[in-house]
Amino acid sequence: MKRILLFISFLFSVHALCAQATYTVSGSIKDSTGQEMIGANILLIAGKDSLHTASNEKGQFRFPKVKQTTFTLRITIMGYDPWYKEFSYKDAGAVIDLPLITMTMKTNNLNEIVVKGKVSSIIMKEDTIEYRADQYKLRPNSVVEDLVKRLPGMEVDQDGNIISQGKKITKIRINGKDFMVDDIKTLTRMLPVDLIDKLQLIDDYGDMARATGRKTGEPQHVINIQTKSDLSKAYQGKAIAGAGNDGRHNLGLMTNYFSEEQQFSLMGNSNNTSSQTGKVTTSTGNINYRNNINKAFVVNTGFNAGHNMSSQLSSSNVQTVTSEGTLSSANTSNSSSRSDNYSFGGGGEYKPTINTLANFNLNLSRSSSINNSIQSANQTGFQHKDQLTSNYMTNNAPAIGVNGFAMHRFKGLGRVVSLNFSINNADNKSNQDSYDSLRYYNADNTVLKDSLLHQLLYKSNGNLNTVAQLSYVEPLDSFSSLELKYVINSNRTSNLLETRWVNPGGKKTFIDSLSNRYSYTMIQQQIELNYRRNKGKLDYTLGVRLQPSLLRSSIISGQRAFKRSAPLVPVLSMQHKLSKKSMLMLNYSGNVGLPSYQQLLPVADLTNAQFPVIGNPDLRTSFTHSSSLSYRSIGLNTLFLSLSGNYVKDNIVTNVVLVKDSFNTVKQETRFLNADGNYNVGLNYGWSKRFSDGKYNLHLNGGGFYNNNILFLDNVKKAAQNLSLSQTVRGTMLQQWLELSGSIGYAYNRNVYAMAQSSITNITTWSFNMNAKAYFLKTFSLAGDVRKQLNTGYSGGVNTNPLMLNGTLEKTFFKRRLTCRLQGYNLLDEGASVSQSISGNTVTESRNQLAGRYFIFTLQCDLKLFKGK
Numbered sequence: 001m002k003r004i005l006l007f008i009s010f011l012f013s014v015h016a017l018c019a020q021a022t023y024t025v026s027g028s029i030k031d032s033t034g035q036e037m038i039g040a041n042i043l044l045i046a047g048k049d050s051l052h053t054a055s056n057e058k059g060q061f062r063f064p065k066v067k068q069t070t071f072t073l074r075i076t077i078m079g080y081d082p083w084y085k086e087f088s089y090k091d092a093g094a095v096i097d098l099p100l101i102t103m104t105m106k107t108n109n110l111n112e113i114v115v116k117g118k119v120s121s122i123i124m125k126e127d128t129i130e131y132r133a134d135q136y137k138l139r140p141n142s143v144v145e146d147l148v149k150r151l152p153g154m155e156v157d158q159d160g161n162i163i164s165q166g167k168k169i170t171k172i173r174i175n176g177k178d179f180m181v182d183d184i185k186t187l188t189r190m191l192p193v194d195l196i197d198k199l200q201l202i203d204d205y206g207d208m209a210r211a212t213g214r215k216t217g218e219p220q221h222v223i224n225i226q227t228k229s230d231l232s233k234a235y236q237g238k239a240i241a242g243a244g245n246d247g248r249h250n251l252g253l254m255t256n257y258f259s260e261e262q263q264f265s266l267m268g269n270s271n272n273t274s275s276q277t278g279k280v281t282t283s284t285g286n287i288n289y290r291n292n293i294n295k296a297f298v299v300n301t302g303f304n305a306g307h308n309m310s311s312q313l314s315s316s317n318v319q320t321v322t323s324e325g326t327l328s329s330a331n332t333s334n335s336s337s338r339s340d341n342y343s344f345g346g347g348g349e350y351k352p353t354i355n356t357l358a359n360f361n362l363n364l365s366r367s368s369s370i371n372n373s374i375q376s377a378n379q380t381g382f383q384h385k386d387q388l389t390s391n392y393m394t395n396n397a398p399a400i401g402v403n404g405f406a407m408h409r410f411k412g413l414g415r416v417v418s419l420n421f422s423i424n425n426a427d428n429k430s431n432q433d434s435y436d437s438l439r440y441y442n443a444d445n446t447v448l449k450d451s452l453l454h455q456l457l458y459k460s461n462g463n464l465n466t467v468a469q470l471s472y473v474e475p476l477d478s479f480s481s482l483e484l485k486y487v488i489n490s491n492r493t494s495n496l497l498e499t500r501w502v503n504p505g506g507k508k509t510f511i512d513s514l515s516n517r518y519s520y521t522m523i524q525q526q527i528e529l530n531y532r533r534n535k536g537k538l539d540y541t542l543g544v545r546l547q548p549s550l551l552r553s554s555i556i557s558g559q560r561a562f563k564r565s566a567p568l569v570p571v572l573s574m575q576h577k578l579s580k581k582s583m584l585m586l587n588y589s590g591n592v593g594l595p596s597y598q599q600l601l602p603v604a605d606l607t608n609a610q611f612p613v614i615g616n617p618d619l620r621t622s623f624t625h626s627s628s629l630s631y632r633s634i635g636l637n638t639l640f641l642s643l644s645g646n647y648v649k650d651n652i653v654t655n656v657v658l659v660k661d662s663f664n665t666v667k668q669e670t671r672f673l674n675a676d677g678n679y680n681v682g683l684n685y686g687w688s689k690r691f692s693d694g695k696y697n698l699h700l701n702g703g704g705f706y707n708n709n710i711l712f713l714d715n716v717k718k719a720a721q722n723l724s725l726s727q728t729v730r731g732t733m734l735q736q737w738l739e740l741s742g743s744i745g746y747a748y749n750r751n752v753y754a755m756a757q758s759s760i761t762n763i764t765t766w767s768f769n770m771n772a773k774a775y776f777l778k779t780f781s782l783a784g785d786v787r788k789q790l791n792t793g794y795s796g797g798v799n800t801n802p803l804m805l806n807g808t809l810e811k812t813f814f815k816r817r818l819t820c821r822l823q824g825y826n827l828l829d830e831g832a833s834v835s836q837s838i839s840g841n842t843v844t845e846s847r848n849q850l851a852g853r854y855f856i857f858t859l860q861c862d863l864k865l866f867k868g869k
Helices: 002-018 144-148 184-190 207-212
Strands: 023-031 041-046 049-054 060-066 070-076 083-088 095-097 101-103 122-125 128-132 154-156 162-164 171-174 196-204 220-227 231-244 249-259 262-271 279-292 297-322 325-353 356-381 385-409 416-441 447-475 480-502 508-510 516-535 538-546 549-555 560-565 568-579 582-593 622-633 637-649 651-660 666-675 678-691 696-713 716-734 738-752 760-776 780-792 803-813 818-825 832-839 842-849 854-868
Touching: 041 060, 049 060, 144 154, 144 184, 144 196, 171 184, 184 249, 184 262, 184 279, 207 385, 207 416, 207 447, 249 854, 297 666, 666 696
Parallel strands: 023 095, 023 101, 171 220, 651 696
Antiparallel strands: 023 060, 041 049, 041 070, 070 083, 122 128, 128 196, 154 162, 196 220, 231 249, 231 854, 249 262, 262 279, 279 297, 297 325, 297 842, 325 356, 356 385, 385 416, 416 447, 447 480, 480 508, 480 516, 516 538, 516 549, 538 568, 549 560, 568 582, 582 622, 622 637, 637 678, 651 666, 678 696, 696 716, 716 738, 738 760, 760 780, 780 803, 803 818, 818 854, 832 842
16 A cells, blocks of 8 residues: 555646646647548637647647637638637636537639649558558459558458457457458458548457556457548448359348448358368358437447358377387377357447447357367377277357447536446357277287276356446546556356266266366456546656455365465556657556466366366466567658567466376376466568559568466476467569569477476478469450468378369459359369377377369359448
């Protein structure tokens, strides 16, 4: 408490030095179409004082040192009529926010003069990077995905996922409102670019951050699509129907209606062409509706449905380092699955004034799945064992959640009170029917004995999570403020595990020692006091946060555990605008981590009978220190640079213990301990440059990451290090008749685990990609893409260097309203792709079967009707 009082005294001392006894006048300027007016000349006259400024890139302006509450404002900008008005605020506070100012374009009888000038293709606005769609060369009938592929700092991977600065985009907004769909790939592949004025990449810190101005923690990358402001109504429809050999199909439908008051979208897609491995059929349907009931109230609803079926063939080599020696396992797997998912989201936003906002959202979802797999493993090394496992599992998971947010900014000084809450309840029930057939061998490889285990597992998990957050912001002057914030997070979980063994005659026996009922409650609180100052180019937040937490758990046998912690951590966030086109950002955060129920439950989980998992009820909470330093610079040369790192104290790590069974062979039993020493650092960058007004583009992306992970082998502490380096060079050429893009990528992965020289892997992958599309005879196009991988460092049984070749021939009819398309995939009929994963003391090299060669013929219909204002 003494440290907190000293910190408060320090903050008030800073305020005393920086305080200004004047008024701040601020406002925003737009034209009649709603476009922000940038660079307007603004003159404020108050008595004998005259002040001058210009509007920024958002059309906003501010006069920080106005000595009177009665003043005259005059605004001029080329091409618009001058604007002036007198204001008088008798009971004004320290901050005076003016109503929106609208400029009117000049009209006269002179001949029209058209002045052509360069418009910036990319603009940076604090947490938003804005791309103007009309500044990127695109063909007719292009979609959002085509635009994203051309944007600096963004890319689309082979599966259609949008990646920005190394992070996957998981949310899309249209005109600032959440587009309630789960299938982002279908939306970006079907929504036409003709509708789009701007595409914005937003660092979203949440509703509370938008209300208070405090930005802490890692933001979520969100794409906002801004439709053209000169459209009063837009109707758009797209339909796709395709069929091919080997049962291939692609069906899609999308309809959109946009107006100033309403938005309606209907999407549906079913295909078995989107996955590169195995046979995967994906069917999705989405409905989204938004309506501005009036100026103050907006409703937004969405319904999603999905059905997926897949079958996969794969093989892997697994190497595990233990205290007894090294185990090697050659595995094969044949799996199939089916899942159904449904979700509904609905909410409303009420904003009667610019200073008051409230929203409420309801989310319902249900998912079910059936999984069937057959796996075989041949284990060699210091012991020899064969295993054949058959699993049949069903899963059902309903969920319901509500969340709300409210804020009010008081007149005068501008005090802000905001409240945020969420309540989410989720249930998960699963049934597993598992057969394990084992064959044990003697040291001379003769058969020792066969064993069969048939077990039934029933698991039920219920989770109720409640979060509430209250914030109060007290302005100190026009540039600085104090925030007092309180957060409480309650998480209640109950779990049931029932294990039954089935003998060869079919008799079921309940195994009490492998069954239990378990519950735990986690309550975490945050009490935070911070100081923010935003003046000129520097915006920073400093503070302290007390994070008391309590974990209470119990099992049916009567064991109970209580864990408490109350760390006091600093709060730091800083943004420094180096220029109009560059920014530097620094963040630090500290967070408490609590163990999961499986990590606490002291009962063996035999989901995989040869790799049982047993929890530790004596685990302590962990604490993660995270920091990041980022730099952004935009223009003809665009650069994104990010340096990050974290260190975990009392991290919850695995302890792999070898236990002997009745045949004197060992199983790997996973337990859990707390340990220090886990840390990682990473550097990620992206650079791009446009040439000849976007006809030629060069992109460089790369990064390096180092991880030091702690684990235990038979209660002995070990360390595993991972170093990964990547670099990609990508170039594009866009001509009237030809589109060409190519890339070369290099990836290096070095893993040293369990401190053993024999446990070092060095994986190197070179990737070569080339895409070309040529247009000829006005309505024809021919496209092809080729991808080659060169892999080194994998074991002989897994290593492969696939060469993928795809081709497309298109012809358009009726002014591009109808497109006929013939596509060929994997023309060289390559068989497999490879990958590597590390988990604790185990390295797994996997080989997945690729989809075989096939052809598909598709018809696509595009209809659009745009009405201007």
